[in-house]
Amino acid sequence: MANVSLKGLSKTYSGADVPSLSALELDIADGEFLVLVGPSGCGKSTALKVIGGLEEPSEGSIWIGKTDVTDYESRDRDIAMVFQSYALYPHMTVFDNIAFPLQISKVDRAEIDKRVREVADTLHLGTFLNQKPGNLSGGQRQRVAMGRAIIRQPSVFLMDEPLSNLDAKLRVRMRSEIAQIQRRLKVTTIYVTHDQVEAMTMGDRVAIMKGGLLQQVASPDDIYARPANTFVASFIGSPPMNLFRGHIDGNIVRFGSQSLPITKESLTAYPGIKDRNGEVILGLRPEDIEDARVSDDAPEASIEAEIVLLESLGADHMVHLALDAEQVHDGDRPAGDTDDLDVVRTDGVCICRFSSRSPARVGERVTARVSTDRLHFFDPETGLALR
Amino acid sequence: MAQRLKTRRQRYGHLWFVAPGLAFFLAVMIFPLVFAFGISTTNWSGLGNDLQFIGLANYAEILSYGPYYRAAFHNALIFLAIFLFQHTVGLYIAVLLNEKPRFMEFYRTVLFLPVILSLVATGFVWTLMLSPNIGLINPALQNMGLGFLASQWLSHPTSALGAVIVVTAWNSLGWAIIIYLAGLQGIPDELKQAAAMDGANTRQIFWRVTFPQLSPSFTALSVLTFIGTFRTFDVVYVLTGPLGAPNFGTDVLGTLIYRTAFGASSFSSAEIRFAFGVAMALFTMLIMAIACWGLLKVLRAREIET
Amino acid sequence: MTDTAVSPSPSRAASLRRPRPVRRAIGKTLRTAVLVIATAWVLIPLFFMVIASFKSVPEFFMNPFGLPAEWSFSNYTRAWEDAHLSLTLPNTIIVTSVSVAVSTFLSALVAYGLSRKEKKFAAGFYTLFVSGLLVPVHAIILPLFILLKAVGLFGTLFALIVPYIAMGLPLGVLVLTPLAASLPRDLIHAARMDGATEWQVFRRVVFPLLKPGLVSVSILNGVWMWNEFFIPLIIAFRPEVQTMPVGIVSFIGSYSTEWGLVFASVVVSTIPVVIAYLLMTRQFQSGLTSGAMKG
Ligand SMILES: Nc1ncnc2c1ncn2[C@@H]1O[C@H](COP(=O)(O)OP(=O)(O)OP(=O)(O)O)[C@@H](O)[C@H]1O
Numbered sequence: 006m007a008n009v010s011l012k013g014l015s016k017t018y019s020g021a022d023v024p025s026l027s028a029l030e031l032d033i034a035d036g037e038f039l040v041l042v043g044p045s046g047c048g049k050s051t052a053l054k055v056i057g058g059l060e061e062p063s064e065g066s067i068w069i070g071k072t073d074v075t076d077y078e079s080r081d082r083d084i085a086m087v088f089q090s091y092a093l094y095p096h097m098t099v100f101d102n103i104a105f106p107l108q109i110s111k112v113d114r115a116e117i118d119k120r121v122r123e124v125a126d127t128l129h130l131g132t133f134l135n136q137k138p139g140n141l142s143g144g145q146r147q148r149v150a151m152g153r154a155i156i157r158q159p160s161v162f163l164m165d166e167p168l169s170n171l172d173a174k175l176r177v178r179m180r181s182e183i184a185q186i187q188r189r190l191k192v193t194t195i196y197v198t199h200d201q202v203e204a205m206t207m208g209d210r211v212a213i214m215k216g217g218l219l220q221q222v223a224s225p226d227d228i229y230a231r232p233a234n235t236f237v238a239s240f241i242g243s244p245p246m247n248l249f250r251g252h253i254d255g256n257i258v259r260f261g262s263q264s265l266p267i268t269k270e271s272l273t274a275y276p277g278i279k280d281r282n283g284e285v286i287l288g289l290r291p292e293d294i295e296d297a298r299v300s301d302d303a304p305e306a307s308i309e310a311e312i313v314l315l316e317s318l319g320a321d322h323m324v325h326l327a328l329d330a331e332q333v334h335d336g337d338r339p340a341g342d343t344d345d346l347d348v349v350r351t352d353g354v355c356i357c358r359f360s361s362r363s364p365a366r367v368g369e370r371v372t373a374r375v376s377t378d379r380l381h382f383f384d385p386e387t388g389l390a391l392r
Numbered sequence: 393m394a395q396r397l398k399t400r401r402q403r404y405g406h407l408w409f410v411a412p413g414l415a416f417f418l419a420v421m422i423f424p425l426v427f428a429f430g431i432s433t434t435n436w437s438g439l440g441n442d443l444q445f446i447g448l449a450n451y452a453e454i455l456s457y458g459p460y461y462r463a464a465f466h467n468a469l470i471f472l473a474i475f476l477f478q479h480t481v482g483l484y485i486a487v488l489l490n491e492k493p494r495f496m497e498f499y500r501t502v503l504f505l506p507v508i509l510s511l512v513a514t515g516f517v518w519t520l521m522l523s524p525n526i527g528l529i530n531p532a533l534q535n536m537g538l539g540f541l542a543s544q545w546l547s548h549p550t551s552a553l554g555a556v557i558v559v560t561a562w563n564s565l566g567w568a569i570i571i572y573l574a575g576l577q578g579i580p581d582e583l584k585q586a587a588a589m590d591g592a593n594t595r596q597i598f599w600r601v602t603f604p605q606l607s608p609s610f611t612a613l614s615v616l617t618f619i620g621t622f623r624t625f626d627v628v629y630v631l632t633g634p635l636g637a638p639n640f641g642t643d644v645l646g647t648l649i650y651r652t653a654f655g656a657s658s659f660s661s662a663e664i665r666f667a668f669g670v671a672m673a674l675f676t677m678l679i680m681a682i683a684c685w686g687l688l689k690v691l692r693a694r695e696i697e698t
Numbered sequence: 699m700t701d702t703a704v705s706p707s708p709s710r711a712a713s714l715r716r717p718r719p720v721r722r723a724i725g726k727t728l729r730t731a732v733l734v735i736a737t738a739w740v741l742i743p744l745f746f747m748v749i750a751s752f753k754s755v756p757e758f759f760m761n762p763f764g765l766p767a768e769w770s771f772s773n774y775t776r777a778w779e780d781a782h783l784s785l786t787l788p789n790t791i792i793v794t795s796v797s798v799a800v801s802t803f804l805s806a807l808v809a810y811g812l813s814r815k816e817k818k819f820a821a822g823f824y825t826l827f828v829s830g831l832l833v834p835v836h837a838i839i840l841p842l843f844i845l846l847k848a849v850g851l852f853g854t855l856f857a858l859i860v861p862y863i864a865m866g867l868p869l870g871v872l873v874l875t876p877l878a879a880s881l882p883r884d885l886i887h888a889a890r891m892d893g894a895t896e897w898q899v900f901r902r903v904v905f906p907l908l909k910p911g912l913v914s915v916s917i918l919n920g921v922w923m924w925n926e927f928f929i930p931l932i933i934a935f936r937p938e939v940q941t942m943p944v945g946i947v948s949f950i951g952s953y954s955t956e957w958g959l960v961f962a963s964v965v966v967s968t969i970p971v972v973i974a975y976l977l978m979t980r981q982f983q984s985g986l987t988s989g990a991m992k993g
């Protein structure tokens with residue numbers, strides 16, 4: 006079947022002076038579901054278009070299976086694509102839209118009829134086959150677009166933000182429907198999104214891009230637990246990871262007036278900090294900080310600070326602690342990118358996720374317990390994880 | 393499965409889509425145009441084989457050729473009159489139709505009819521209407537007690553040019569309406585509603601909101617009118633003949649070029665100067681191309697501002 | 699006239715001072731009056747043309763503008779035979795329909811080819827085609843005549859069809875190119891991904907979506923091709939290949955006082971275009987709305 010290899014793929018649009026895609030190296034296994042995420046304008050759609058043959062790469066090559074398809078026409082690559090705008094043919098009925106790829110390749114009528122009906126059944130489109138796309142709801146159009154892609158049984162699916170035009174509820178439902186369909190068909194899939202929930206829940210692996218450059222490819226858990234650099238660290242996770250300039254002093258890391266011990270686990274996860282005395286960037290996930298009063302055992306490591314803001318979300322509280330440490334921003338995180346929260350960060354604020362049992366109140370000073378086995382360390386110069 | 397492409401250029405062979413049209417275009421428009429330019433550099437009369445290469449002498453002659461200026465002046469008058477007419481009456485009627493009055497479809501369809509009528513039909517109908525003996529206009533004026541206004545419409549230079557303008561207006565009103573209507577229908581209602589919420593009255597809404605949005609229609613119509621009136625031939629030919637009677641009072645570039653190149657009944661064949669006529673046609677085309685380019689530049693710039 | 703042009707807009711309701719009912723009624727009457735006058739101005743000449751075509755010669759001169767006392771069809775039968783309408787009508791239909799079909803189709807092809815803005819050649823070709831609108835027919839008619847004679851088309855209907863096809867292109871390209879460029883790129887991309895060749899993309903997706911523009915172009919080009927007088931006068935003067943306008947004018951030379959006969963032939967020659975226009979008027983309007991204005 007079809008694994009996809011991108012070898013040094015670059016694309017600079019004519020007239021543009023910066024590449025939209027630089028030296029992309031990516032191997033996608035047969036049947037794998039790879040999610041490509043990144044902020045707006047980072048080159049995700051460009052990558053898909055180049056893979057699909059809608060744009061020519063400036064450099065590099067694309068392999069599907071054992072074939073170099075770089076110079077193939079789109080139609081010869083055996084790839085199907087679902088567009089963000091759905092791109093349904095407005096002058097054709099739903100039936101003809103779904104049947105179009107088969108009609109083009111001159112499959113006989115009876116066979117087309119049978120396959121369209123099968124696909125329509127899977128996607129619950131049976132009753133709409135004679136409608137024009139203009140009369141359908143967003144979710145139905147989305148399904149027609151899916152139907153047109155799967156009917157060909159291609160060896161690769163490309164999906165460009167297929168859910169971004171749907172409302173929140175429908176998006177959740179279609180998310181699992183698409184994932185199920187992909188698991189059943191076992192077709193190699195590259196799925197573009199800028200929604201990190203989709204990225205974390207749908208993919209076998211997640212590839213994160215920024216400014217045309219691949220930042221990290223790994224399983225969702227790995228991406229979350231071991232981000233390759235400060236960009237990935239602050240892009241994935243909601244609210245994002247807190248990053249502070251710190252200083253390693255023997256087996257203690259200090260940031261502002263706070264200090265935390267460096268544990269065995271930290272040394273295993275970040276061997277780069279061994280014997281490193283000096284500047285680092287310290288990363289703390291909000292989930293790894295908890296009100297000390299909530300847990301029973303005595304805190305082995307904690308920070309102490311004043312609560313400047315508290316937002317209650319029911320299940321937990323978002324607590325903003327004022328710290329005197331210098332905060333690091335990875336400026337590329339676009340505003341409004343977080344799904345459930347839109348956090349405005351100011352210098353010296355550490356966001357923590359306290360459980361709802363916490364009696365924390367604004368203005369009080371709290372002791373917050375930090376899970377020291379899950380600290381993150383990055384090089385202050387390069388932003389790379391200290392591995 | 394697939395054929396590997398020899399070159400990337402072949403991937404989008406869109407030139408092939410242009411090729412058939414281009415072939416026709418080159419053969420029927422460009423080649424004759426080049427040919428015609430060749431003719432215009434000679435002194436060929438159009439008859440016989442007597443011909444000499446005279447370079448750009450024909451073009452030089454145009455510059456001091458009185459009838460050319462006279463004809464161009466008449467074209468300019470017609471253009472101005474039609475331009476004003478279309479952007480006032482035409483626009484107003486389009487605005488009225490856009491309010492969806494009763495019988496809107498009927499009005500719109502009828503008002504466009506003259507556009508699709510042939511010059512033959514237009515010519516005969518208006519010759520009849522304006523005819524001093526059996527026409528409709530003079531008797532009507534007399535019945536209204538305005539008999540002193542009755543006139544030999546096509547026999548006085550001023551009223552004949554006026555008649556040409558009226559018939560041209562009759563023939564082209566449909567264009568103005570349909571183009572402005574297309575523009576009006578493209579304006580979102582929210583825009584006007586928002587302006588109304590902001591306290592604008594209907595007059596202000598029209599001039600501040602609606603009219604600026606009509607810029608593309610204004611541009612398209614102005615350019616069309618310009619091209620149409622400066623190429624006008626049929627209407628004049630049918631109403632007042634190839635001489636632009638009376639006494640060249642309605643002579644336009646189209647009739648001047650026509651009778652110079654092909655002759656008119658009262659012209660003796662000695663006066664036919666085909667090469668000179670062609671030179672005038674090409675010269676006019678050049679001037680019009682430049683004018684259109686300038687017109688578009690000015691109008692487009694205005695569109696961006698608004 | 700201009701000043702009164704500023705009282706439109708359906709959003710009158712939002713204005714604080716509503717005009718009083720009397721003023722509104724007067725305004726409405728005035729606006730209706732404008733429409734009625736304009737319509738009458740257009741319609742009255744046409745009406746008298748039709749009326750006159752049913753009158754005999756003496757009746758016409760007795761009463762040129764009244765209804766005919768006796769509706770006579772003799773003008774029509776005579777026009778049909780003596781003016782050779784039985785010959786020139788089929789010629790005109792063939793020439794116009796073939797030219798319109800081919801020219802519109804070629805325009806659509808060109809428009810698709812040029813609508814891909816990233817191609818460098820597009821802007822230049824677009825200007826070239828559109829400036830065809832300025833080419834003076836008087837200047838090119840003789841070279842055209844020579845050319846048609848040289849390739850042996852002279853004396854056949856193709857002598858008109860071939861030039862008409864080319865002369866329809868400027869308008870076709872002008873209207874259709876912006877329309878094709880405004881089609882969502884994703885649609886074309888989707889068709890390519892679905893396995894379509896460039897030709898299939900055009901045939902199955904682009905061409906059907908250009909339909910409103912195709913109708914507008916067909917009507918606009920069809921009308922002038924149907925009515926064209928000068929080109930066939932020079933190129934198709936032989937009766938077998940004559941089209942109606944030339945046929946009528948050359949026939950009328952000898953009967954010019956028989957207005958009834960003249961108008962009967964004019965009516966016959968006009969009716970087909972009017973019918974075509976009436977059938978397609980709605981699509982015609984929407985094609986103009988979406989296409990030409992953006993060019
Ligand atoms: N046809 C084009 N010509 C020139 N530049 C382009 C073109 N298409 C995209 N770009 C540029 O390339 C960069 C990447 O664009 P791309 O569409 O791939 O972003 P994206 O990651 O898909 O963003 P989004 O999430 O907003 O869809 C952008 O800076 C964009 O401006």
Ligand SMILES: [Mg+2]
Nearest residue numbers: 049050051165
């Ligand atoms: Mg995108």
